[in-house]
Amino acid sequence: MIPILMALFAAGGTIYGMAEESLPFYTLLVPVMMAARFDPLVAAATVLLGAGIGTLGSTINPFATVIAANAAGIPFTQGMLMRVLLLIIGYVLCVVWVMRYARKVRAHPELSIVADKMEENHAHFLGNRANTLLAFTATRKWVLLIFAASFAVMIYGVAVLGWWMAEISGVFLAAAIIVGVITRMGEEAFTSTFIDGARDLLGVALIIGIARGIVVVMDNGMITHTILHSAENLVSGLSTTIFINVTYWLEVLLSFLVPSSSGLAVLTMPIMAPLADFAHVQRDLVVTAYQSASGIVNLITPTSAVVMGGLAIARVPYVRYLKWVAPLLLILTLLNMTVLSIGAMM
Numbered sequence: 001m002i003p004i005l006m007a008l009f010a011a012g013g014t015i016y017g018m019a020e021e022s023l024p025f026y027t028l029l030v031p032v033m034m035a036a037r038f039d040p041l042v043a044a045a046t047v048l049l050g051a052g053i054g055t056l057g058s059t060i061n062p063f064a065t066v067i068a069a070n071a072a073g074i075p076f077t078q079g080m081l082m083r084v085l086l087l088i089i090g091y092v093l094c095v096v097w098v099m100r101y102a103r104k105v106r107a108h109p110e111l112s113i114v115a116d117k118m119e120e121n122h123a124h125f126l127g128n129r130a131n132t133l134l135a136f137t138a139t140r141k142w143v144l145l146i147f148a149a150s151f152a153v154m155i156y157g158v159a160v161l162g163w164w165m166a167e168i169s170g171v172f173l174a175a176a177i178i179v180g181v182i183t184r185m186g187e188e189a190f191t192s193t194f195i196d197g198a199r200d201l202l203g204v205a206l207i208i209g210i211a212r213g214i215v216v217v218m219d220n221g222m223i224t225h226t227i228l229h230s231a232e233n234l235v236s237g238l239s240t241t242i243f244i245n246v247t248y249w250l251e252v253l254l255s256f257l258v259p260s261s262s263g264l265a266v267l268t269m270p271i272m273a274p275l276a277d278f279a280h281v282q283r284d285l286v287v288t289a290y291q292s293a294s295g296i297v298n299l300i301t302p303t304s305a306v307v308m309g310g311l312a313i314a315r316v317p318y319v320r321y322l323k324w325v326a327p328l329l330l331i332l333t334l335l336n337m338t339v340l341s342i343g344a345m346m
Contacts, residue, residue, distance in 0.1 A: 002042070002102060003095045005029070006050035010091050012155070013054020017063040017261060019298075019306050021158055021168055022051045024151075026313040031125045039112040040121055041324065042102045044314035048299065048307065049094040049325075055261065056295025056332070057087025064261040064294065068287045071269035079284030082343055086292060090332060097328045113320045121315055143179050150175035223257070240344040243279040244289055245337055247272055251293035259304045261294045285343050292336040296329060 009025075012018030025047050033043035058065040059080060069076035105112045114121065154171050157163035180190040217223075238246060251268065258264045268290060276286045298304050300322060311318055 001036075002046055002099055005046050006053075006091070006095055006098065009047055009050030010054035010057075010087070013051040014057055014059045014061060014087055015054075016155075016158060017055055017058065017061040018051040019055070020309075021154055022047050022306065023309055023313065024172065026310050030314050034122065034125050037106050037109070038102050039105050039109070039114055039118070040125070040314040041113055041316050041321065042098065042105065044310055044316050044321070045098045045101070045325075048310050049098060049328075051306075052295060052299045053090040053094045053332075054087065055298065056292055056336075057083050057090055058291050058295070059083050059087065061261075061291075064265060064291050065287065067262050068265035068269050068290050069284070071265055072273035072283045072287055074273075074283045074287070079282070079288050079343075082284075082288055082339060083291070086288070086336065086339055089335060093328065093331055093335070101324070113324050114316055117315065124315065139183055142182050146175055146178055146182070238279060240279055240281050241341050243276070243281055244285055244340045244344040247276075247286055248289040248293050248337060248340055251290045252297055255294045255297035256301050256303065259298060259301050261291070261298070264294055265290060281344055285340060288343070289336075289340055292340070296332055296336065300325065300329065 009018060009022065012022070026044060029043040029046060030040050033046070034040065055061065055064065060066070060076070065083070066076045069078065109115065109118065112118065150171050154163070154168050157167055157171070161167075176194065185193070250272075251264070254268060255264060258267060269287070272286050272290070273283045276283050298306065300307060302308060302318065308318065311321055
């Protein structure tokens with residue numbers, strides 16, 4: 001189940017840059033994974049690493065690859081083979097990492113990184129329903145159908161119609177109202193359930209607001225632009241291999257300051273792409289360096305609403321997640337640098 005789910009999320013990441021729209025999946029997957037005797041981290045990693053590795057290896061992502069390629073003055077199909085290679089190898093590495101941990105936790109729950117919160121999480125996500133079997137009635141079938149349809153509408157709206165958070169929220173609110181009518185919940189029960197759900201997401205909303213605030217301060221204080229100007233001076237006159245790796249690490253640094261992949265592309269590509277010409281490096285390599293750097297940082301950056309919001313929903317402490325995922329990040333970083341270096345030498 002985990003490899004299939006991660007493949008679906010990776011497809012969303014590589015095709016249209018699945019990010020904030022992945023947050024509802026945490027509320028669905030955490031109880032399911034816990035009922036299957038995994039822990040909340042398995043659910044969070046399935047979504048976060050799945051969509052994240054897809055974004056890292058973006059192929060036709062209009063919010064990363066296409067924007068960056070346009071800003072660099074090249075077709076977005078240029079360098080596609082290298083990005084597909086990063087996507088496939090990165091996906092395999094992430095699946096192996098998550099599956100290895102999932103098997104360990106299922107066999108030995110005490111080895112979970114959130115083992116001390118096991119009872120608390122069990123009560124929060126499952127309550128007294130863990131061993132309860134519900135009849136699969138026609139009403140529940142309709143509820144699941146509406147639930148699946150709402151995600152299909154959301155994905156279509158984001159990918160094709162350019163929807164964002166307001167439209168996505170409207171879709172799920174409409175779906176909730178329809179479900180309430182079908183199940184005949186009654187006004188009091190419906191509003192009470194709605195408020196309980198909103199209460200669980202209040203902390204997530206605060207974390208997202210704080211993360212966005214950091215980005216606003218960095219941007220309005222011209223801190224990001226100052227770093228970018230210094231980076232421009234640093235990479236001038238380097239050899240091809242050194243240039244592309246220095247570019248990669250500069251993009252890593254800037255990704256912490258600008259977690260928006262499209263914003264980072266517009267900010268850096270008009271400067272880095274012409275510099276690549278002087279270093280005799282193909283511009284598509286600079287695009288790949290940008291998106292692989294942005295992709296790996298957006299798996300961990302505390303200024304990302306997706307990272308902090310997803311972990312908050314799953315009730316996984318950020319520091320523990322960071323410690324768990326750090327070795328995988330090192331492996332992915334070595335993969336990125338190796339592929340970029342080979343590309344620079346070709």
